[in-house]
Amino acid sequence: MKKINLAVVGATGMVGRTFLKVLEDRDFPFEKLFCFASKKSAGEIVVCKGKEYVVEELTEASFDQDIDIALFSAGGDISLKFAPIAAAKGVVVIDNSSAWRMDPNVPLVVPEVNPHVLKNHKNIIANPNCSTIQAMVVLKPLYEAFGIKRIVYSTYQAVSGSGVKGVYDLEEGLKGNNPLSCYAHPIAGNCLPQIDVFESNGYTKEEMKMIDETKKILEDDALKITATAVRVPIFYSHSESVNIELEKPFEVEAIKSLLSSSKGLVLQDDPANGIYPLAASAAGTDPVYVGRIRRDESLENGINLWIVADNIRKGAATNAIQIAETLIERNLI
Structure with missing residues (x-):
């Protein structure tokens, strides 16, 4: 794999620092690395592959340097302003924000699922929502083998999905302080059936992201999808209960065999011995884990799945870096 010059925008944030860790873990082949953040964070030192880098302030001139790929995780407003500057x-x-995901001219990519759309990129590529990414790795092989009529998502999402403020609220809540710096209610010892703001249809923005992004990635606007997204008091890894109505009849063992051989997936499905995906076990790792696979006996061709992945790694940093790897492997950069 050829070496390229790489930039990380938002290098001092939770996902930005994970970018640096994943680059190191995967031995990503960069020649030069530029680290950018806000004026407030400029001058901080970050480390990647044993080397220290001084964080620079992000400005409109930042991309005048020789940079091939920029990994953005600095929020939607920053992406809307600076991504077009960099692309030009x-x-x-x-981009890891939601700013470009539903733009019809911007590929929305999970490398195990739809790498073919990268050939149409116009220098901006969107990383999907963390909860969407892990679901897609499981749903795509099922969609191709059996067809899908309907999906019901129920998610149990870690506080790290809210960034450092969400982690702070849980840390302090576990001490009995219960601050409200991030959430409308205390998160410690609680489950909050609200992630992001409510929209006019009664769904939250997070729920609509999952619905809309699934249709875009699977390239099927006719899919019937509903979602309920819940914030739960754990630090890392999102868990999802997914109920699917397939187009074709199936055998459960055939589903297990298909998923066990699918790229990016680890099958953990031996409930009699207590083996199924766990948020604590997934934390700090890159695969998507699937288990509790069983027939939905209330519905013809229905199946239930339990899907878990680290939301900061596979759900953000790792997926973005896999996109970069795919661009290099396919000579798309």
């Missing part, structure tokens, strides 16, 4: 200067932006 020949930099391929892989």
Whole structure:
């Protein structure tokens, strides 16, 4: 794999620091690394592959340097402003915010699922929502083998999905302080059936992201999808109960065999011996884990799945870096 010059935008944030860790873990082949953040964070030192880097303030001139790929995780407003600037200067932006996901001209990519859309990139590529990413790795092989009529998502999402403020609220809540710096209610010892703001249809923005992004990634606007997204008091890894109505009849063992051989997936399905995906076990790892696979006996061709992944790694940093790897492997940069 050829070496390229890489930038990390938002390098001092939770996902930004995980970018640096995943680059190191995967031995990503960069020649030069540029680290950008806000004026407040400029001058901080970050480390990747044993080397220290001084964080620079992000400005409109930042991309005048020789940069091939920029990994963005600095929020939607920053992405809306700076991604087009970088793209116009020949930099391929892989953006972790929601700013570009539903733009019809921007590929929304999970590398195990739809790498073919990368060939149409115009220097901006969107990383899907963390909860969408892990679901797609499981749903795509099922969609191809059996067809899908309907999906019911129920998610149990870690506080790290809210960034450092969500982690702070849980840390302090576990001490009995219960601050409300991030959430409308205390998160410690609680489950909050609200992630992001409510929209006019009664769904939250997070729930609509899952619905809309699933249709875009699977390239099927006719899919019937509903979702309920819940914030739970754990630090890392999102868990999802997914109920699917397939188009074709199936055998449960055939589903297990298919998923066990699918890229990016680890099958953990021996409930009699207490083996199924766990948030604590997934934390700090890159695969998507699937288990509790069983027929939905209330519905013809229905099946239930339990899906778990680290939301900061596979749900954000790792997926973005896998996109970068795919661009290099396919000579798309």
